[in-house]
Structures are given as structure tokens and as C-alpha cells.
Amino acid sequence: MSNTKQARVLTGITTTGTPHLGNYVGAIKPAIAASAGDDADSFLFLADYHALIKNHDPLQIHQSSVEIAATWLALGLDPAKVTFYRQSDVPEIMELCWVLSCWTAKGLMNRAHAYKAAVQANEAAGEDNDFAVTMGLFSYPVLMAADILMFGGQRIPVGRDQIQHVEMARDIAQRFNHHYGEHFALPEAVVAEDVAVLQGLDGRKMSKSYNNTIPLFDTEKKLRKSINKIKTNLLEPGEPKDPETSTVFQIWQAFSSKQQAQSMREEFANGIAWGEAKKQLFELVNVELTEPRTRYIELLADRSSLEKTLQEGAEKAREVSRPLLQKVKASIGLRPMTS
DSSP states (O other): OOOTTSEEEEEEEEOSSOOBHHHIIIIIHHHHHHHTSSSEEEEEEEEHHHHTTTOOOHHHHHHHHHHHHHHHHHTTOOTTTSEEEEGGGOTHHHHHHHHHHTTSOHHHHHTOHHHHHHHHHHHHTTOOTTTTOOHHHHTHHHHHHHHHHHTTOOEEEOOGGGHHHHHHHHHHHHHHHHHHOSOSOOOEEEOOTTSOOOBOTTSSBOOGGGTOOOBSSSOHHHHHHHHHTSOOOOOOTTSOOOGGGOHHHHHHHHHSOHHHHHHHHHHHHTTOOHHHHHHHHHHHHHHHHHHHHHHHHHHHTOHHHHHHHHHHHHHHHHHHHHHHHHHHHHHTTOSOTTO
16 A cells, blocks of 8 residues: 555656657656655556557557566666556546546537647648547547546646646546545646756757657667767867757766766867767766666566566556546446445
């Protein structure tokens, strides 16, 4: 049982790709560090149902689930300290999603950012407003609400673009609680201001959609090759360089100590050559990833162990979801004839 003084923290990881350095710095590393403390009861899950909104390739969905699970465990996530599960292994989430759908106004979903963006893109292209919009995309915030409310999520770490969904989950919970009693805790979005958002190879935000990522657990050779591809300006060796506008320095800062960052800042002022800066960046990043990379390869080779860990996590999750769903269903009239 979790300590009642602990805040319930819940984070979902959508299984739509291979983890990269930006995922590691911006989400994985801080979440694992937080889960190791005594002030949080962490629920971390593979959001494979959410992945179906964007990806209909079964092989990619499956492979991404394997890679993401192995990544989190290789980087030090302790399944004994957290509840680490696959969304699709907890059927109560989807049952709750339908119940919540019956109490969610369509007008609220009309205001969801992802749906509005799709409509605007269709209008700009001269298409029907709802062209290629699935019910999965439209009702995505309800499933996210079910994810959160099912486990009493109190602190929900999100990027700024996801704050709206946590607010919607709160609205849905309040409406249900008003009609049927206090079933759901009201979640709050937590936006970490100090978490780095890494730039990619082209200087834009590192993202799979921009195809500018540096994979997390490629071979040393491929990691070096990716870092060498980072876009830089044409300043020659000996010419001072601005660290504030440099992707190389930004990634260096995300992996270095304060002392190392200051040292590299001085190197930039002294006109370090881009090739040398990238060489040192590779060495810094590689040192941090060498041991986890070895563990990651071991986990990929032992998928039965990965599966066992996720199944055990799902059972821990269902110890929470089963009784809550039973209580919710009873409150809305879905209960045995004899009760």
C-alpha cells in the first residue's frame, strides 16, 4: 500500500516511436528521479491505446511498446517503487472511459486543441471540417481523463500543450462527483519550468515529427554520427561562438555539471572548433548512456522478463482500478439485482 502522505503522480508514455535524447532529458530522467523519492506514489504507463490515434501499423505499435518499456527500465526505473503498466492490460480504464463519455459534453470536446487544429488544417486545405478526423482523435481527452481519474492522479506532469487535457479531466470529475458523490480526486497539471526542451539536429525542437532526433540507445558509432550532423554556423576555429544560440551547447548543458557547462562556455568564447565541440559532446553523452545502453540491449533480448514486469505492474494497477470501477458502476445503477 502507498503512503497516504504521498502525492499520486501519473505519467503516460505514448507508444508511437523510439525514445530519443529529448525524451530522456525532458521526461524520462526527471520522472525516474521523482519516482525514487519518498514524496510521490508514481503510476507510469505505456499509453498504447492512445498510440492508435496516430498510428495504425501494428508492428510499429508493438515494437515501440517494447523499446519504451526497455528504455525506462534500463535507465533505472524501479518497478518495486512504482506502478509501471501497459494501458491495454487494465480493462477498467476503457470501461470508465465509456462511463465518462456519457457525462462529457460534446461542446467541451469541440474546444480540445488537437481537434481544433485538425479542423483548421482541413479548412485551410479546402476539405470538409471533419475530414480524416476519427472519434479517437475527437474523444482523446476523455480517455486521458479515464487514465488520470482511475488512479486518483493528483499531480500530472505535462507540457504546456497538455494542460488543457488535465483541466478537462478535472471538469469531468467535478461533474460526475456532483451527481454521484465524491468518487474522483481532482487532478492538477504540473509543468516543470526547469526541464530542458532539447533542440534537434536542425535547431528546431527535437521531435519525431521533424525527423531531427538523436536516438537514445543507438550504437556508439551512430550516436557519434548523429551528433556530427547537428547544424552549426560557419564560424571558423578561433572565432568566438555564442553558446546561447548553439544546439551543441544546449545539449551539452543538459548532460553536464554546472562546472562543465561553465568550462564549455569559456571554450566557446575562446573559439573552440565545431568539430572539437561535437567530439567532446559525444564523449559526455556517451559516458552517461554506456551502462544503460548495455542494460537496454539485455532487456530487448529477454522480452519474457519485460512482459513479466508489465503484467506484475498491471496487477498492481488493477488492485486500484477494480474497486474504484465497482464503486462507480454501483453509483450509476450498474449493480447486481440483489443489491
